[in-house]
Amino acid sequence: MVTGEPFGLPHFQLVLLRRMADHQPGLVDDALRELGASHTDMREANRRWQARLHSRTFPGGERRYRTALGPPRSERRQRVGDLVCTALLWPVPLWPDLRFEVLVAPGGKAILNEWLVRAADAPAPALRTAGDLTPWSCTVEDAANAFPPATPLPPDAPTRAVVALTTPGTPGRTIAHFTWGLLQFTAPESPQNPQNPKHPQNPEKR
Incomplete structure (x- = not known):
């Protein structure tokens, strides 16, 4: 992976992995091999993402994610208390049954939550014990x-x-x-x- 190329979904997947590396280094190593990326690539992607988060000039709110990930695959309305918010969802090739969801407050500037969720058409895992x-x-x-x-x-x-x-x-x-x-x-x-x-x-x- 070329770290100097425009930041996109391949880089964002590395950001997700960077946050998981302390817990599950073996699974992260397997995922890096699948992506053809190195630990150096992962650290650099995370550095670039953190720079965006703390930049005074880079777009914030939902624009930050649209700029990095492109248009969301789907959108849906979600009520949070008295607010009618928008959930933006992007596919994540590393986890085909999941989507990266960004929950945006009305106006698009405030992010209420951001995490991986089960895709609407993917069956839930069998969890019994x-x-x-x-x-x-x-x-x-x-x-x-x-x-x-x-x-x-x-x-x-x-x-x-x-x-x-x-x-x-x-x-x-x-x-x-x-x-x-x-x-x-x-x-x-x-x-x-x-x-x-x-x-x-x-x-x-x-």
Whole structure:
């Protein structure tokens, strides 16, 4: 991959992988080989994306994503409280059954959420026990639908989500950790501090 070429979907996939590398380095290495990219490519793509996020001149809001990823494959309206927002969805070749969703507030300038979701025409994975919650197997919505009630917990870094799930046959709750909406790992709920289960990996790096 040529790092100096215009930033597009191939580079953005590397940004997604960069945030997952601390949790699942083996899966990330496999994905890099599939994409024909290196760790250097991944770091450079993330550096370029971070520069866009902090630039005073680069477009913000939904324009940031349209500029990088092109027109969304689909759009849908989604109500968030009293707001009628727009969900923009792009295909992600690395995960054919998923879409990258950007939830935009009215006016297009404020981004409320951005993560991977299950494509509308893709079947949800079969999740029956905690053992089915394997890395990269499901999205936040997949897990929440399979194991209600699901309780969001405070995330420990941007792009992450943490959800407490009630899984059959498991004492206490199962704490599922997601990056960009995709499951990275699970851990038993800590009885000492159930709102902040111990993180088994290194802190996420930029």
